[in-house]
Amino acid sequence: MDSGTVDSGFVDLDILLTRIRHPQSKVHFLDAVKAYKAGALRGALTSAWVALAYDLIAKYRELSAMGDAAATAFLQSWDNATAAGDIAKLLQLEAGILEDATANTQVVNRIARTHLERLREDRHLCAHPAFSAEADLFEPSPELVRLHLVNAVNLVLSQEPLQGKAIFDLYDVDVQSPGFPTAYERILDYVEQRYLARVRAQNVRNFGTVLAKSLLKGVPAQWEPLHRKIIPSLVTVRDRAPQAWPDIFAAIVRLIDNLEPGNRPRAIAFIAAFPDFWPQLQEATRTALQATVNNAVPAALTDYRILAGVTVPQFRAALLAVIAGLDREHLVNAVASQPLADLWPRAVEEYQGSGSWRRSEANFSDLITPFAGRLNGQQLDQLLDAVIDNGQNWDAAETDTLLLALLRNATPADRPSHDARNRFYQHIVRMRRIDKYEDVLTFLQSDGWVPPPPEPPADDESWPRRFGQ
Structure with a gap:
């Protein structure tokens, strides 16, 4: 008021x-x-x-x-x-x-x-x-x-009934519920309409600070697994309540400058999401964060949030080296924490080299499926090639089901190229797996792609042409 x-x-x-x-x-x-x-x-x-x-x-x-x-x-x-x-x-x-x-x-x-x-x-x-x-x-x-x-x-x-501190209790319950949106843009609109439009200015400032504390200090504990919702919620405060942001910004800078050493990986991930904070930090703080990145050891990694800093120019080279050195167990944990784009080359490489049918299915579930909805056309091309380059992959019982589910999550603009589809189709024809991948091929044709004339298997020139060829 x-x-x-x-x-x-x-x-x-x-x-x-x-x-x-x-x-x-x-x-x-x-x-x-x-x-x-x-x-x-x-x-x-x-x-x-x-x-x-x-x-x-x-x-x-x-x-x-x-x-x-x-x-x-x-x-x-x-x-x-x-x-x-x-x-x-x-x-x-x-x-x-x-x-x-x-x-x-x-x-x-x-x-x-x-x-x-x-x-x-x-x-x-x-x-x-x-x-x-x-x-x-x-x-x-x-x-x-x-x-x-x-x-x-x-x-x-004459005043609207603006919410006060109740916003925190409401958000706490809401962000943990299945009704809270998961798509980035929808979170921005939702948080603005539900939590910023009818809240007093002081409580907007407090709300932003609480969100930042969650990302930097892990409090409250129940928000720990929800950083993919908390980050866009704070972005909403920054972009949709600009009058409150300068005070929130100053409070966050103080938080990072006084952060306990154990929370520095959180600060690195935070700066990856909000890079404008880096130049405002004390020189000693920047030194400590840079050293934390430079001294990270792949085999000893426990807080995978630090890898988000790979998008920050000051951290990129050191963290790319860390990613390159991850064994399968650490790679799986890193992808589960956050399927970063820079983890994809290692993930698809590990999948491509699967040594058995069961390992292939496990690699797909653990290393490929978490990227659903995040892959572009070039990355999906790499995936199709990884499937057909290894018999343990294309012949595994669950590959067609797992692949179809992943492709359905891609936007029409991010589907595999026609060249990659052609290679995939020709291989499936040669290996006589048309029936196994029939649903996948039908889906790939849904945007107008037409399979090329199949190359008959070397041992059977009478192999029938399918799909109207």
Whole structure:
């Protein structure tokens, strides 16, 4: 909420009414305006407080519908007291609603609360004569009443019910759920619409810092396997909430400069995703991160996030050497952690050299399938060649099923070239595996590719031509 106030003397109260969001709040506030215009100043303050309290409850109902647990808890107490006719409880809840709106739901910030508490106190003086000394009735000035009316609208009645710290609890549950998107671009739109559009600016800054802490420090622990969702979530904050990014950026720089040595592989992966941070780090920090990369030993690698730094020019040569030195076990773990493009040559090489049918199937599942949806046409050409270059691959029982599933994940623009398809087809014909790969070949023809006239096997010139040839 806006924490400032406006010079009430220059605000038309009728225009002020048009800024109120909730229709019923406008009705209550209209009573305050009418009383003010009629000179009933004590009544005007009393009606203004009623409109304010009603509007906060209405905002709580909106927040509760969005999953805000603090709003839901307050409403449950409010609704239970209403149903039971418990006036004492309702008065207690009304008396504490500004504190709750500041500390729990964060619908109101602390500066705004100060202004609104003055309205509440003056309303008490108007509604309860015993609150004033010597039994004198409190007589607010027109200027004071007008100021309270303006503040009530500016600070609450005209404002969206922006989420406060509840954003963290909501995101925590959501990011672990199957309903959270996995495609990069969809995550950007989703996080913007669900978490940035209706959140207070301070909480956007806090949200960005929490996401960065997850990537750099591994907290909370339940987000550890979710970095492919956390990174684009932070990108959303950077790109879709640019007004908050400078403060978040400065906080992240401090985090990296003060990071524990054990978390340096995380920092290297973070810089790979957000390279703009590298030149802003302290020289000592850059030295430590560079040494961490230079001293990495393939056989001793345990935190595979460090390999993401291969896209950073300062780290690339050292990390390419690490990737080249990975044995199969470490390579499988690295691909499972993150199927980086620079891991693909090693992965397809390992698959191409499979020494048995079972190892071929294991290599495909462990080293090839994780790249599904990430391979371009040239890489799929390499895969088709790897299949036909090794009898353990093309003759393994599951190869056709595994290959078809992978090809179906490729976009039409990233499918294998016609030359690679021709080579694959001719080999399958020669090896008499047309029936085994019939579904694969049908899929490869779905974008217009036509198999070439098959070259008959050397020992059988009468081999029938298939697929209309």
